Amino acid sequence: MRFFLRQLPATLMIAFLSATPTLAENSAIAEIQKGLTATNKEAGYSSLKLPDLIGNFISVILGVVGIIFLVLAVYAGVMYMTAGGDPGKVKKAKEILTQSLIGLIIIVAAYALTQFVVDQIIGATSSASAG
Numbered sequence: 001m002r003f004f005l006r007q008l009p010a011t012l013m014i015a016f017l018s019a020t021p022t023l024a025e026n027s028a029i030a031e032i033q034k035g036l037t038a039t040n041k042e043a044g045y046s047s048l049k050l051p052d053l054i055g056n057f058i059s060v061i062l063g064v065v066g067i068i069f070l071v072l073a074v075y076a077g078v079m080y081m082t083a084g085g086d087p088g089k090v091k092k093a094k095e096i097l098t099q100s101l102i103g104l105i106i107i108v109a110a111y112a113l114t115q116f117v118v119d120q121i122i123g124a125t126s127s128a129s130a131g
Contacts, residue, residue: 065104069100069101076100077093
């Protein structure tokens with residue numbers, strides 16, 4: 001017992017001194033992060049998180065798909081209207097319109113399915129971590 005009491009101050013001193021660099025490191029990291037955030041803001045960059053960035057990318061892709069569908073639908077409509085009774089041109093216009101519509105349905109269904117799965121995963125992980 002006497003040996004333990006003699007070593008207690010030295011043990012406490014070692015524990016304190018070993019924790020001090022960690023505290024200083026956390027403080028330095030916080031200062032660096034603060035400076036980087038200020039520089040980021042001053043340079044005009046946004047601080048988007050990865051899920052937000054992916055969401056924006058998906059929105060752009062869906063917009064492009066919508067534009068492609070619109071162009072194909074207008075092209076098929078013009079081709080149908082200018083067919084002049086030619087069954088080959090009418091058939092080709094209907095095929096283009098049908099294929100573009102099927103493609104649009106596949107894209108929207110894939111997006112809806114992905115959104116549903118991601119929502120279910122987020123719901124399951126957030127309720128599991130909360131409880």
